[in-house]
Amino acid sequence: MSMGLELFGKKRSLIGVIHLPPLPGSPRYAGESFSAIVEQALRDLSALEAGGADGAIVENFGDRPFPKSADKATVAQMAVIARELVRRARIPVGVNVLRSDGLAALAAAFAAGAAFIRVNVFSGVAFTDQGVIEGCAREVLSLRRALGAQVAVFADVHVKHAFHFGGIFEAARDAARNGADALIVTGKATGDAPDPGDLRAAKEASGLPVLVGSGITPENVGRYAEADGVIVGTWLKEAAQVERPVDPARVRELVQALSSMRPNPDRTSWAV
Numbered sequence: 343m344s345m346g347l348e349l350f351g352k353k354r355s356l357i358g359v360i361h362l363p364p365l366p367g368s369p370r371y372a373g374e375s376f377s378a379i380v381e382q383a384l385r386d387l388s389a390l391e392a393g394g395a396d397g398a399i400v401e402n403f404g405d406r407p408f409p410k411s412a413d414k415a416t417v418a419q420m421a422v423i424a425r426e427l428v429r430r431a432r433i434p435v436g437v438n439v440l441r442s443d444g445l446a447a448l449a450a451a452f453a454a455g456a457a458f459i460r461v462n463v464f465s466g467v468a469f470t471d472q473g474v475i476e477g478c479a480r481e482v483l484s485l486r487r488a489l490g491a492q493v494a495v496f497a498d499v500h501v502k503h504a505f506h507f508g509g510i511f512e513a514a515r516d517a518a519r520n521g522a523d524a525l526i527v528t529g530k531a532t533g534d535a536p537d538p539g540d541l542r543a544a545k546e547a548s549g550l551p552v553l554v555g556s557g558i559t560p561e562n563v564g565r566y567a568e569a570d571g572v573i574v575g576t577w578l579k580e581a582a583q584v585e586r587p588v589d590p591a592r593v594r595e596l597v598q599a600l601s602s603m604r605p606n607p608d609r610t611s612w613a614v
Contacts, residue, residue: 356397536555
């Protein structure tokens with residue numbers, strides 16, 4: 343089962359991130375009501391749609407420091423929030439449970455009726471600030487089959503905030519071989535743009551759709567015209583501050599930059 347990016351209905355898609363504040367039970371939770379957290383997520387969804395985003399992905403960004411695997415309270419809350427988003431959304435909704443809990447993300451997405459998940463370490467091994475995280479491809483795909491879930495798997499290759507063995511070509515090839523539907527390349531940390539060569543290597547190695555998952559702005563998006571989509575969080579917020587709400591005007595600006603991308607005559611670089 344390979345669902346790729348056709349669920350967005352276009353070649354180059356903008357997926358906006360809905361960053362949740364600390365959820366009840368997480369280390370930095372400050373007492374905000376769960377209903378207020380849901381309403382905040384719905385407002386960000388509305389702003390993404392108003393700006394013309396093609397998809398949205400919700401993640402428990404505020405739950406830092408992240409565990410390797412989410413606890414039951416987090417999984418339950420993510421499922422409820424994702425369900426409310428799906429009920430309201432006019433665009434596909436995805437789920438990412440941090441740090442890299444693909445089983446939790448898939449369970450929440452299935453219960454919510456979400457369209458896709460992001461898994462930071464789908465195959466291979468990553469050395470992260472949460473410790474050593476191993477790939478979960480077999481477990482995720484087995485659960486997807488058992489549930490009969492029509493949920494696409496977007497897998498990071500050489501995910502940010504981690505060290506990796508081998509090159510990105512090999513990592514992308516292995517992620518494809520292990521059954522990912524699409525791949526994501528990132529920079530070294532949140533807000534860092536990846537090397538465009540990593541994008542090209544991932545596409546060549548995998549034959550899959552590849553998205554850029556960090557550091558995209560209207561100013562640099564022209565470097566990534568070969569991308570099948572971009573996942574953008576912080577830049578879409580008011581004043582590009584991650585704690586602020588999504589700004590529809592910034593979403594529109596990035597949508598326009600994506601739609602205006604064109605090849606330079608020498609075809610060796612790209613412009614907007």
